Amino acid sequence: AQSVTQPDIHITVSEGASLELRCNYSYGATPYLFWYVQSPGQGLQLLLKYFSGDTLVQGIKGFEAEFKRSQSSFNLRKPSVHWSDAAEYFCAVGARGNNDMRFGAGTRLTVKP
Amino acid sequence: KAGVTQTPRYLIKTRGQQVTLSCSPISGHRSVSWYQQTPGQGLQFLFEYFSETQRNKGNFPGRFSGRQFSNSRSEMNVSTLELGDSALYLCASSPTPLAGVREQFFGPGTRLTVL
Numbered sequence: 001a002q003s004v005t006q007p008d009i010h011i012t013v014s015e016g017a018s019l020e021l022r023c024n025y026s027y028g029a030t031p032y033l034f035w036y037v038q039s040p041g042q043g044l045q046l047l048l049k050y051f052s053g054d055t056l057v058q059g060i061k062g063f064e065a066e067f068k069r070s071q072s073s074f075n076l077r078k079p080s081v082h083w084s085d086a087a088e089y090f091c092a093v094g095a096r097g098n099n100d101m102r103f104g105a106g107t108r109l110t111v112k113p
Numbered sequence: 114k115a116g117v118t119q120t121p122r123y124l125i126k127t128r129g130q131q132v133t134l135s136c137s138p139i140s141g142h143r144s145v146s147w148y149q150q151t152p153g154q155g156l157q158f159l160f161e162y163f164s165e166t167q168r169n170k171g172n173f174p175g176r177f178s179g180r181q182f183s184n185s186r187s188e189m190n191v192s193t194l195e196l197g198d199s200a201l202y203l204c205a206s207s208p209t210p211l212a213g214v215r216e217q218f219f220g221p222g223t224r225l226t227v228l
Contacts, residue, residue: 036219043117043203043219090156100169101146101217103156 002027002093006104013081014112021076021107023065023091032094033074034101035065039087047089050074061085086111114140117206117220125226131192134223138185138206144168145187146217147179150201159202162187191225199227 003026013019025031032051036044048059055067065076074091091104118137126132138145147159158171162181179189185206191198201224205217 034216041221043221044205046216046218049216092156100158100161100171102158103148105155 002031002095002102004091004093004102004104006091006107008107010108012110012112015083016080019078019081021089023074023104024072025074025093027093033067034092035076036090036092037087038090081111083111085109117204117218119204119220119223121223123224125228126194127228128194128196130194131190132194132225133188133190134202136187136204136220139218142206142208143185144207145181145185146205147189148203150203194227196227198225200225
């Protein structure tokens with residue numbers, strides 16, 4: 001079965017600084033990869049997804065992620081963080097043919113003024 | 114289009130009781146999945162329904178069950194509640210799958226507290 005590791009439980013960045021959240025996956029075939037964001041008391045909102053093709057994926061809110069097969073990684077990046085980006089971020093991997101999506105433990109992002 | 118709706122948003126039950134949670138998917142979506150989110154275990158897949166049939170199931174005891182109706186609305190039921198069942202239960206819907214590619218849209222969740 002597929003699995004996801006998010007090595008960083010909590011990250012603090014200053015507003016305006018760049019951001020990179022790490023995600024490593026394990027899956028025997030070409031994975032479907034997702035990044036979701038969750039604000040307190042809310043459900044999950046899809047930021048971006050990778051199914052195939054271009055390995056650099058653009059998402060909403062200025063986020064992007066790069067799929068690196070050789071490193072089994074799908075790191076999320078943003079060049080300049082805004083205070084409203086403070087939230088919990090989840091990386092997820094999906095298998096072809098079903099909706100059994102496996103999530104990482106999440107990375108909580110704090111943004112300093 | 115309206116998003117995924119879940120009712121109720123908050124629920125308090127006592128040990129031994131049972132509970133039913135409801136999810137209405139986005140109009141036109143026929144696949145509904147359920148997840149449990151807890152601080153200790155994170156987000157865990159419960160089960161998926163498509164066309165009123167359970168297609169996939171996570172590693173949860175039989176106390177957790179679900180069903181889907183002909184209008185794609187889904188319910189999940191937890192019987193004989195335990196303290197550890199306190200969690201945020203999230204429902205997600207997907208369009209009819211095409212070549213196995215699916216994107217899930219999540220509802221706001223139902224916060225269940227078991228006392």
